[in-house]
Amino acid sequence: xxxxxxxxxxxxxxxxxxxxxxxxxxxxxxxxxxxxxxxxxxxxxxxxxxxxxxxxxxxxxxxxxxxxxxxxxxxxxxxxxxxxxxxxxxxxxxxxxxxxxxxxxxxxxxxxxxxxxxxxxxxxxxxxxxxxxxxxxxxxxxxxxxxxxxxxxxxxxxxxxxxxxxxxxxxxxxxxxxxxxxxxxxxxxxxxxxxxxxxxxxxxxxxxxxxxxxxxxxxxxxxxxxxxxxxxxxxxxxxxxxxxxxxxxxxxxxxxxxxxxxxxxxxxxxxxxxxxxxxxxxxxxxxxxxxxxxxxx
Ligand SMILES: [Ca+2]
Numbered sequence: 001x002x003x004x005x006x007x008x009x010x011x012x013x014x015x016x017x018x019x020x021x022x023x024x025x026x027x028x029x030x031x032x033x034x035x036x037x038x039x040x041x042x043x044x045x046x047x048x049x050x051x052x053x054x055x056x057x058x059x060x061x062x063x064x065x066x067x068x069x070x071x072x073x074x075x076x077x078x079x080x081x082x083x084x085x086x087x088x089x090x091x092x093x094x095x096x097x098x099x100x101x102x103x104x105x106x107x108x109x110x111x112x113x114x115x116x117x118x119x120x121x122x123x124x125x126x127x128x129x130x131x132x133x134x135x136x137x138x139x140x141x142x143x144x145x146x147x148x149x150x151x152x153x154x155x156x157x158x159x160x161x162x163x164x165x166x167x168x169x170x171x172x173x174x175x176x177x178x179x180x181x182x183x184x185x186x187x188x189x190x191x192x193x194x195x196x197x198x199x200x201x202x203x204x205x206x207x208x209x210x211x212x213x214x215x216x217x218x219x220x221x222x223x224x225x226x227x228x229x230x231x232x233x234x235x236x237x238x239x240x241x242x243x244x245x246x247x248x249x250x251x252x253x254x255x256x257x258x259x260x261x262x263x264x265x266x267x268x269x270x271x272x273x274x275x276x277x278x279x280x281x282x283x284x285x286x287x288x289x290x291x292x293x294x295x296x297x
Contacts, residue, residue, distance in 0.1 A: 002073075004054065006036035012076065025071060025078035030057045030064050033094025038066070041101040041109070043147060050074065051147075053084075055099040055111060063090040065138075066099045066113050068149065084149025085166070087138040091116040091128060100178035100250075102187065108144050108152050110168060110203075112175035112189065115140035115211065118220065132171050132211045135163035140211060142175070142189070142203060144168040156206035171209040171234060173217075177250025177259055184276045190250050190259050193217030194225065196242030200259065200270065200278070201235065210234040216242060238278045239270065 001013040008029035009022040029037050035057030043051035050072040058067050068085040071078030096114030103109055116128035116139045123131060123139075132140025135157060143166040144155055157163035177190035187203040197217025201209055214231045218224060230236050241247070245261030245268065252258075257270035265287035271280040 002040050002042070002052065004037045004040050006038075007031045008037045008056070010037065010040070010054070010078075019076065021076060023073070023076055023078060025081055026054070027056070027067075027069055027081060027083065028058065030059055032057065032061060032064065035064065035094050035097050038097065038099050039101045041103060043070075044103050044107050052078070053101060053109065055101060057094075057097050058086075059090055061094070062092050064092070064094075065090045066097050066111075068101070068109075068111055068145070085111065085143070085145055087113045087143075089123065089131075089137060089139070091121070091123060091139065093117050093121055095121065096174045098175050100175055100189075102178045102180050104144075104180065104187070105182070105185070107147055109147060110142050110144055110178065110187065112142050112172065112178050113138050113140070114174040115172065118194065127212075129173070129212045132173065133208075133213060135160075135167055135170060138164060138166065140172050141170050142168045142172065142178075144205070168205045169203050169207050169209060171211045171213070173211045173215075176246075176248045179250040179252050179257070181252045181255075181257075181272075181276065183255060184272075186276050188250060188252070188257055190247035192246060193240075193242075193244060195220050196244050198241040198244045198247050199237035200239035200241075200247075200257070201237050202276070204235075208234045209237075216240045239281060 003011045012019045038055040041053045052073050053070045065087040069083050071081035095117035098112040098114040100112045115132045121128045131137045151165045158165045174192040175189050195218040214228045214234050245264035247259050248262045249260035259268045266283040267285040269284050273279050
């Protein structure tokens with residue numbers, strides 16, 4: 001089992017025992033606020049090529065962004081490490097990197113990239129969160145890549161001069177859960193709203209998921225982010241969580257979805273019907289105070 005630790009360590013657990021030595025060979029990682037070593041994914045043909053993929057933030061406090069690296073896992077080190085994708089434009093500060101990865105059945109890789117941060121963080125003279133609606137930018141997007149980082153020829157905006165060809169879907173704030181339901185062929189994501197308005201979305205290539213033009217979320221400082229909660233050209237979420245659960249992690253099991261919540265300190269069991277529509281959800285496994293746990297656990 002491979003585990004990423006945000007400060008920049010990749011760990012291995014074998015037969016339930018944590019290897020005390022982190023895996024060697026990772027590139028330089030910017031561990032800044034929400035940034036660091038982020039997600040990890042094993043190549044679908046790992047047994048042949050030993051490749052693992054990882055997302056991380058890199059750069060400086062003033063200019064940073066999410067990158068996707070890959071390397072061959074040999075024993076306790078990574079070899080032939082290369083960076084196959086770098087999100088652009090770079091941003092400042094340590095908020096909203098995303099990022100999650102999932103493989104599609106055709107061996108292309110989806111990577112979620114955060115919108116860059118909350119007000120007052122700006123880019124090009126406007127709030128950086130508006131990048132989520134700019135198809136010339138990777139911020140606030142899911143991108144789809146081939147396993148070597150090249151762009152699949154059938155991506156939705158391939159050939160559109162106003163769009164980056166890597167983009168798969170847009171209008172996302174900060175995706176912290178991404179999973180594939182192989183049985184039904186559906187891709188699901190969870191993303192953080194600001195104050196309230198966390199979302200579960202079923203992701204389809206070529207669609208706009210609305211942020212920040214359409215949202216149930218409010219500013220942290222109070223007041224509306226948008227007058228609209230829905231728009232005919234944008235996809236509505238399948239679940240809106242207000243108050244926020246701060247979703248982190250999303251898994252498919254037994255035909256249903258399981259979403260972790262950081263603030264709610266719970267796991268949400270989301271029940272789907274045969275065609276994959278949400279029919280019910282309830283919090284299970286709510287964390288409770290325990291002897292030896294600090295208040296900050
Ligand atoms: Ca949305």
